[in-house]
Amino acid sequence: MRASDRAYSTLRTDIIDWRLAPGDILAEVEQSARLGVSRTPLREALSRLVAEGLATTNTGRGVVVSEISLEAVTDLFDARIPLECAAVRIAARRGDPAVFAPLAEEFACAGPLIDGDGDSDGQAAYYGLVARLDHAIDEAAANPYLLQAQKPIRTHLARVRRLARDNPIRLLHSAHEHEQIARALADGNAELAEAAMRVHLHRSLQHLTTPSHAGHGAALHP
Amino acid sequence: MRASDRAYSTLRTDIIDWRLAPGDILAEVEQSARLGVSRTPLREALSRLVAEGLATTNTGRGVVVSEISLEAVTDLFDARIPLECAAVRIAARRGDPAVFAPLAEEFACAGPLIDGDGDSDGQAAYYGLVARLDHAIDEAAANPYLLQAQKPIRTHLARVRRLARDNPIRLLHSAHEHEQIARALADGNAELAEAAMRVHLHRSLQHLTTPSHAGHGAALHP
DNA sequence: GCCGCGACCTTTGTATACATTGGATGGTGG
DNA sequence: CCACCATCCAATGTATACAAAGGTCGCGGC
The missing domain is CATH 1.20.120.530 (GntR ligand-binding domain-like)
Structure with missing residues (x-):
């Protein structure tokens, strides 16, 4: 399995299971370090999350977990x-x-x-x-x-x-x-x-x- | 505007306007050269197209423009x-x-x-x-x-x-x-x-x- | 002549280095 | 004392270099 896939599914599960709460910032360096992948595949994972609606891009502030209630x-x-x-x-x-x-x-x-x-x-x-x-x-x-x-x-x-x-x-x-x-x-x-x-x-x-x-x-x- | 945005909207328009026909292969190096951007932002554009359904990833063959009729x-x-x-x-x-x-x-x-x-x-x-x-x-x-x-x-x-x-x-x-x-x-x-x-x-x-x-x-x- | 195997090559996947932008903070002027 | 501006810093955006994987072409054996 590709590194970007692993990063994506891990982040996706973390968001769905509320381990990552709405408003949490998904900083590239931080998350890439946490998941043990480089920034490039992590960016692909983040863009997939954004496309899915689980996260939104805040200009200049990176991507944050989208609000839901x-x-x-x-x-x-x-x-x-x-x-x-x-x-x-x-x-x-x-x-x-x-x-x-x-x-x-x-x-x-x-x-x-x-x-x-x-x-x-x-x-x-x-x-x-x-x-x-x-x-x-x-x-x-x-x-x-x-x-x-x-x-x-x-x-x-x-x-x-x-x-x-x-x-x-x-x-x-x-x-x-x-x-x-x-x-x-x-x-x-x-x-x-x-x-x-x-x-x-x-x-x-x-x-x-x-x-x-x-x-x-x-x-x-x- | 970011390079990835330019690449995305250009490719999107090209596909919608049938300048890129279904089955056409979107090779990374070829398209990045054509659009004047590097491979990294192009990959982001491609992943967005795939998420949107305008293209699909063929394992080992890159992404191809999705079929529609x-x-x-x-x-x-x-x-x-x-x-x-x-x-x-x-x-x-x-x-x-x-x-x-x-x-x-x-x-x-x-x-x-x-x-x-x-x-x-x-x-x-x-x-x-x-x-x-x-x-x-x-x-x-x-x-x-x-x-x-x-x-x-x-x-x-x-x-x-x-x-x-x-x-x-x-x-x-x-x-x-x-x-x-x-x-x-x-x-x-x-x-x-x-x-x-x-x-x-x-x-x-x-x-x-x-x-x-x-x-x-x-x-x-x- | 056809099938299978292997090597080469093209293409994607990943990492890292560099540039650039936006924000925060501290200082200065009103 | 408040507000505005400049500078610094941290984070993202981009490019390129390297690695790995799959596909294709050619050669050899059957």
């Missing part, structure tokens, strides 16, 4: 909802039903996975299942432009998710919503799939903007 | 339509009516601008008017994530537009459609604005995919 999540979903709905609609038309039927079954059986004893293990497995459905939708939609538009949105979403941890109750609901989406896709029912996706996204947004989940970010800003 | 325009609009509709819907809610009313008037009076004697001059002025409306919508929507998702789509769209020149009749229809959008926005009518936008985009797509306009691209590939 739970307040931005509404704007984020205003862009996300139409994109995901469009994707799922196309996927229902073009996709192979045989791909989505097993996924629907998995979501139907995901209950024990979520509130089992090995908590974090089960949650990780569930998140993996969600990722597989997302990937199957991307494959079925087979639209590179749609994917390109969704990519930065998903990156930002991953970042705000860390501010509001999902609880088991929400995850159970989420599994049910995902099952509905997968079943509609397996049936090739575009209208139903879009509606189910819309329901899921609205519920997710509602959960994220519920104030009871805010406030543990204080630990990240001592 | 009129066949891709349907996929492009599958991503564009939901985004523009979402933007116009939000703009109708948040926007200032005083901004859009004059724009609607301008579109209403755009007829002579289009099929006047100074053909290309008038068309350029009309395209500028369209750009102003787009910008006003972006400002009114005030959603950076939506804008970020739209940016690559618009870039690709500019590229395919060069394959199918607009004719005066289509432009007159386009002006009328834009007028409808602007009026709905001035009235703060989100539903109507979205519908008008949807009409406009479907008509545009229909025009672009009408086969009578293909075929002058042969001059670009001798």
Whole structure:
């Protein structure tokens, strides 16, 4: 793997996981020393982060980690909802039903996975299942432009998710919503799939903007 | 202006205007010599082009101008339509009516601008008017994530537009459609604005995919 | 004559040295 | 005492030199 790739993925993970907070300055010499690469590949990594929206260039001051907060999540979903709905609609038309039927079954059986004893293990497995459905939708939609538009949105979403941890109750609901989406896709029912996706996204947004989940970010800003 | 910015905008324009055709190899030494910059800023320009989707990296072969054709325009609009509709819907809610009313008037009076004697001059002025409306919508929507998702789509769209020149009749229809959008926005009518936008985009797509306009691209590939 | 292997060469990836710009700080004048 | 300007410094922007990797061409063997 190239040095610039390593620098990029390390910085990207650091930002998404809030080890690098908004406003933090990514000085070239400092970061190149920290990551053990030269300034040239680091600059390439930084420019990729800027293109992705995870950082912004302050003229003369280098690049800083871009601001984001739970307040931005509404704007984020205003862009996300139409994109995901469009994707799922196309996927229902073009996709192979045989791909989505097993996924629907998995979501139907995901209950024990979520509130089992090995908590974090089960949650990780569930998140993996969600990722597989997302990937199957991307494959079925087979639209590179749609994917390109969704990519930065998903990156930002991953970042705000860390501010509001999902609880088991929400995850159970989420599994049910995902099952509905997968079943509609397996049936090739575009209208139903879009509606189910819309329901899921609205519920997710509602959960994220519920104030009871805010406030543990204080630990990240001592 | 920085050398990397100059290299980026020059290459970007060259690709959009089809001076650099899909499949063309952007060798670092060759392009840096052509643009009169060193390899370092050129690499930054290339990585920006890759992030934008105008070029792709072929391992070991450098970066090549990405493929695009009129066949891709349907996929492009599958991503564009939901985004523009979402933007116009939000703009109708948040926007200032005083901004859009004059724009609607301008579109209403755009007829002579289009099929006047100074053909290309008038068309350029009309395209500028369209750009102003787009910008006003972006400002009114005030959603950076939506804008970020739209940016690559618009870039690709500019590229395919060069394959199918607009004719005066289509432009007159386009002006009328834009007028409808602007009026709905001035009235703060989100539903109507979205519908008008949807009409406009479907008509545009229909025009672009009408086969009578293909075929002058042969001059670009001798 | 065709396939495979190897060497050469072109091209990209990386590092470092140098130039330049923007900012901060301290001093001076009003 | 405040404000403005000049100087210094640190950080980025750029260029070039070097290394590594992949591709292509040619030669030899089958």
